[in-house]
Amino acid sequence: MSRNTLKWSVLASALFLGACNNAPAPTEEPTPTAPESTQSVRTVESKLSQIELEWEGPTPLLESIMEAGNDECDTHNNWCDGTLDVYGFPWTSTQAPTLADAVESVFALSQDYSYYPWQDRGTVPFSTLSDALFFFDALDPHLLTEIGNGTEQVQIRYFYSSYLVAPGASDWNHLFIVLFPQSHRVAVFNLVNHEI
DSSP: OHHHHHHHHHHHHHHHHHHHTOSOOTTSOOOOOOOOOHHHHHHHHIIIIIOOOEEOOOOHHHHHHHHHHHHHHHHTTSOEEEEEEEEEOOOOOSSOOOHHHHHHHHHHHOHHHHTSOOEEEEEEOHHHHHHTOGGGTTHHHHHHHHHSOSSSOOEEEEEEEEEEEETTEEEEEEEEEEEETTTTEEEEEEEEEEOO
16 A cells, blocks of 8 residues: 555656646757647637526426426436526627537536537437427427527537446436527537336
8 A cells, every 4th residue: 555655646746746847948949839720719719708608597487397297206216307407608700609608608608518428429410309208298299499599400419428326227318508699698508218
């Protein structure tokens, strides 16, 4: 045990000394870095400043749909759990908000979503979300009319994660991030199916 402690102590000391002594020597010229392209600078700006999510929560109708769905899950030996978060964001840019920026903002905002080993399934049509609603199927079409204006083309990114929660039992986690680009809202629907 003390051998491992000694190794960590030496490693920590080396890292600390390296961090303190990393300035170039006075005779060395710093290596010039290539300028970033305009696109990457704009992307960084939009990710950091343009989409600032503000939690609004589901409307009363959507909240009642979620409660009914979770009650149905509980009736079937707690097969599933669902959550729906709704965020608004102020928007002053002449460019449309992007799904990539919405996804980045959601993951930056919530450590709950950052915890799981997500597989990005890409951009999907609303029908993919609709097919995955399970006991929350009443969200279709109310999700579109309650959060959006009912006519805008929503953009959806789907993430999936499966992980062991006990010996021989896994959870299957489906995360849908829905951007309403005209209404300036983002809905995050998370469905977890439990292996029992």
